[in-house]
Amino acid sequence: MCTSVQPIQWTSDLRNQNFDGIVLVTQSHESLPSELESLKAPLQDYSAVDSGLGEQVVVIKVPGLPGNRLVFASTGPVNRDYDDIRRFSDAAVNGIQRALKAGMQRPLLVCPPHADYKNNTLVAALGALHALYMPLEVRESNVKKNDHKVCVLGLWAAEEARGTKLVELANALESGRLAYRDIGGSDPERMAAPRVADYVQELFKDSPVNVEVVSDLKTLEKEYPCLAAVNRCANSVPRHQARVIKLQYCGEGSIEKTLMLVGKGITYDTGGADIKAGGVMAGMHRDKCGAAAVAGFFQIVAQLKPQHLKVVGVMAMVRNSVGADCYVADELVVSRAGRRVRVGNTDAEGRMVMVDLLCEMREKAVNEVSPQLFTIATLTGHAIRAMGPNYSIIMDNGPAHRSGNAAQWQKAGEVLGDLFEVSTIRREDYEFHKGQSEYEDILQCNNLPSSATPRGHQTPAAFLIMASGLDKHGVDSEAPLPYSHVDIAGSSGPFPGVPTGAPIITMATNYILSDL
Numbered sequence: 001m002c003t004s005v006q007p008i009q010w011t012s013d014l015r016n017q018n019f020d021g022i023v024l025v026t027q028s029h030e031s032l033p034s035e036l037e038s039l040k041a042p043l044q045d046y047s048a049v050d051s052g053l054g055e056q057v058v059v060i061k062v063p064g065l066p067g068n069r070l071v072f073a074s075t076g077p078v079n080r081d082y083d084d085i086r087r088f089s090d091a092a093v094n095g096i097q098r099a100l101k102a103g104m105q106r107p108l109l110v111c112p113p114h115a116d117y118k119n120n121t122l123v124a125a126l127g128a129l130h131a132l133y134m135p136l137e138v139r140e141s142n143v144k145k146n147d148h149k150v151c152v153l154g155l156w157a158a159e160e161a162r163g164t165k166l167v168e169l170a171n172a173l174e175s176g177r178l179a180y181r182d183i184g185g186s187d188p189e190r191m192a193a194p195r196v197a198d199y200v201q202e203l204f205k206d207s208p209v210n211v212e213v214v215s216d217l218k219t220l221e222k223e224y225p226c227l228a229a230v231n232r233c234a235n236s237v238p239r240h241q242a243r244v245i246k247l248q249y250c251g252e253g254s255i256e257k258t259l260m261l262v263g264k265g266i267t268y269d270t271g272g273a274d275i276k277a278g279g280v281m282a283g284m285h286r287d288k289c290g291a292a293a294v295a296g297f298f299q300i301v302a303q304l305k306p307q308h309l310k311v312v313g314v315m316a317m318v319r320n321s322v323g324a325d326c327y328v329a330d331e332l333v334v335s336r337a338g339r340r341v342r343v344g345n346t347d348a349e350g351r352m353v354m355v356d357l358l359c360e361m362r363e364k365a366v367n368e369v370s371p372q373l374f375t376i377a378t379l380t381g382h383a384i385r386a387m388g389p390n391y392s393i394i395m396d397n398g399p400a401h402r403s404g405n406a407a408q409w410q411k412a413g414e415v416l417g418d419l420f421e422v423s424t425i426r427r428e429d430y431e432f433h434k435g436q437s438e439y440e441d442i443l444q445c446n447n448l449p450s451s452a453t454p455r456g457h458q459t460p461a462a463f464l465i466m467a468s469g470l471d472k473h474g475v476d477s478e479a480p481l482p483y484s485h486v487d488i489a490g491s492s493g494p495f496p497g498v499p500t501g502a503p504i505i506t507m508a509t510n511y512i513l514s515d516l
Contacts, residue, residue, distance in 0.1 A: 003182065003203055005174045006132045007152045008125075010163030011108065014038060019108040019154045020067035023095040025088060025124045026112055027075045028054060033112050035158050043072060057098040066108060071099050079116065086417040088120045089127030096131040100149060108154035119516055123417050125155055125170045126505070129177070133498055136182040137190055172303035173416075173508060177501035179203055180296030184289035184492065184499040188268035191288065193243040193317035196265065200245050200295055200315070207302040214244040224356035226341065226467070227316060229333050230349045233272070233326035234319035240267070244357065245291075245315040247298050256308040258368040259511060260361045264350045264377035265291025265317040272320050272346030273328045274447070283495035287350070289488060290377035291315035296504045306512045312364070316353040320346070329447065332440060336360065337469035342440035345447050350379045351460050351467075352444065358483075359468040365481050372405065373483040375464055376503065381449060382456025383487040387421045392491040392503045395423040395461050398475035400482035409484075409503075412510035418502055419491075429455055429462035430471075442467050461485035 014022065014036070022039070026032065029043035042062045047053040054074040062070045073095030075087040088111060099107045111124035132149045139147045155170065157163030183191055183199065191199070197213045204211050214220065217235060220242060221228040231242035245265075266287035270276060276284065294313040301311055327333075331343045336356035343352075354375050365371040383393050392413070394406045406422045413420040432455070435441045444463065450456035464485060465471050473481035491502035509516055 003178060004147070005171050005178055006129055006148045006150070008155060008167050008170055009152050010155045010157050010167050012156065012158055012160070012163065014110070014156070015064060015066065016108065016154070017066055019106045021069045021071060021099055021102065021104040022065055022108045022110055023071045023073065023092070023099050023128070024110045025073050025075065025091045025095055027078055029072070036110065036112055039070065042070060057094050059098065059102050067104065069102065071095050071102065073098065078114070084414065084417060084419070085117050085120060085123050088117065088124045089130070089417055092124040092127030093131045096128045105151045106154065107150060108156060110156040119416055121157070122166060122169055125166065126173060126416065128153060129170065129174045130498065133178070133181055136186050169513070172300055173505060175303055176296040176300035176504050176508070179299045180289070180292040180501045180504060181499045183295055184286060184292030186285070188285040188319070189239070191285070192239050192267050193241060193265070193319065194239060196267070196288070196291070196315070196317050197243040197245055203295070203299065204247070204302065208249055208305060209298050209302050210248045212246040214246070215241065220244065223360070224336060226333050226335050226352040226356050227318060229327040229331065230272070230320055230352050231318050233321040233323045236323070236325060237321070240319045240321065242318040245317060247294065247313040247315070249298060249301050249311045251305065251307045251309045253307045255310045255369045257511070258310040258312065258371045260365055260368070260371055260373045261294045261297070261311070261313040262354050262357045262361060262375045263291035263294035263313065263315050264288070264354055264375070264379065265315045266350060266353065267317060267319045269320045269347070269349065270322045272322050272326050272349060274346045275322055276347065286492060286495055286499065287378050288317070289492040289499060291317060292499070293376050293488065293502070293504050296501060297507050300504060300508045300512070304512055309511065310368070312361070314357045314361070316357055318349070318353045320349040335467045337467060339467050339469070340435070340439070340441045341444050341467055342435065342442070344443055344445040348445035348460070350377050351463050355464055355467045358464055358470070362468055362470055362473065362481060366479055371481060372400070373470070373481060374486060376486045376488060378489045378492050379460055379487045380457040380489055381451035382453065384490040385451045386457055387490055389490045389494070390419070392418070392420045392506070393423050393457060393487045394420050395425050395458060395485050397425065397465055397470065397483045399473070399480040400484045402475060403482055405482060405484050409506055409510060413503070413506040415509045415516050416505050418505035420503070420506065423458055425458055425461050426455070429459040430466065432459045433463045433466055457487050
């Protein structure tokens with residue numbers, strides 16, 4: 001299994017013949033810095049015969065440059081009210097894709113610094129690396145001669161210190177996105193729960209991340225009864241049996257902050273008894289991107305080794321199968337926190353597999369230093385309907401809101417283009433999940449899709465708080481615990497297509513790379 005990042009090398013020499021072409025990403029050739037003056041004349045000559053230079057990616061023959069060719073991918077305007085740093089990653093994706101079509105195997109990406117976007121060069125590099133990702137199944141099939149689409153990706157920087165730092169950060173961040181894409185994007189058999197566990201154990205072998213895998217059915221039933229209910233049908237097929245994968249990292253020095261992450265890892269979501277009908281089941285192998293995000297963030301942590309930070313994570317890897325032994329609506333399941341949960345819709349399995357793990361995190365958090373708890377999940381179609389297909393959503397409980405956590409994540413997301421919208425958990429969300437009879441304490445869900453339910457992406461956060469016992473740790477308690485729910489249903493990436501890695505770049509920016 002190859003989990004190595006696309007090889008990256010920096011240079012300050014535009015005529016370095018180790019490369020076979022230049023990919024220039026900038027707003028306009030007219031504003032190039034003095035170090036790139038040699039690229040201006042050929043672009044001016046081209047624009048004299050084609051006024052659409054800035055509107056499409058072009059390849060120009062330029063004798064003397066590596067490979068005698070220059071790919072120009074304009075960002076377009078970047079100074080309007082609605083522009084953001086993603087203009088640079090988008091242009092880099094387009095530029096690298098054109099370079100691949102031109103046959104380049106050693107492209108040199110040139111993205112000069114921009115006065116208004118401090119990290120535009122790193123963002124362009126991440127865009128290029130996104131375009132160069134090769135799916136795990138393709139790498140393992142040996143259809144291609146190499147495990148990478150190109151031999152090396154060059155990154156231009158004017159100074160050595162800047163170039164070295166650029167390569168270090170690009171390598172670390174992309175290593176996390178690579179793990180995320182491998183787990184989140186691979187098909188439901190290649191990344192069935194036991195094989196995810198194998199992948200994660202291999203990934204973190206000889207690293208500062210400790211891995212523990214829970215597979216024993218009796219343990220799952222005792223410790224995580226809501227997860228076990230979802231696993232009940234899949235458990236009859238050994239290759240589909242659930243795994244709870246626990247990860248932990250403890251940085252050097254005295255711990256100042258503890259992050260506690262729970263990721264939804266539904267390896268395939270049929271909907272269960274409330275089956276996804278009408279052609280909407282396709283793509284449901286992507287329902288494990290929350291757990292993939294946990295693994296991806298740990299991989300970034302393993303590379304950068306931040307001090308004074310402890311990270312505790314858990315991946316809830318379960319298949320929501322349909323069959324004679326599947327859990328059904330109307331069942332009563334007693335959660336780890338002792339709450340009687342009435343199942344309303346088996347297609348609301350994500351909250352079920354996470355809630356007992358969140359409860360376990362709550363139990364541990366009271367003894368941790370400055371804990372912050374999170375659930376991360378491709379949880380609701382309503383998230384896409386509410387905010388569109390490109391944005392993560394974060395919502396805080398009372399203690400997290402008082403510390404401004406969601407606003408911090410939104411601000412951090414702007415730095416490298418891993419963007420967030422902020423929602424609020426309201427009293428109506430808690431009332432929605434109150435038990436409707438004396439049989440149950442909590443209603444898991446109504447019997448409608450989230451996209452057809454008012455406040456369909458906010459109410460699950462209230463359920464997770466109530467059924468995990470976190471409602472006893474609000475602002476009115478003696479031991480308040482900050483908790484945030486992150487819905488990445490819209491931001492995790494298109495299908496068909498490649499997963500984005502959201503929200504791990506924001507997480508790294510917020511907790512490790514705060515100096516960016």
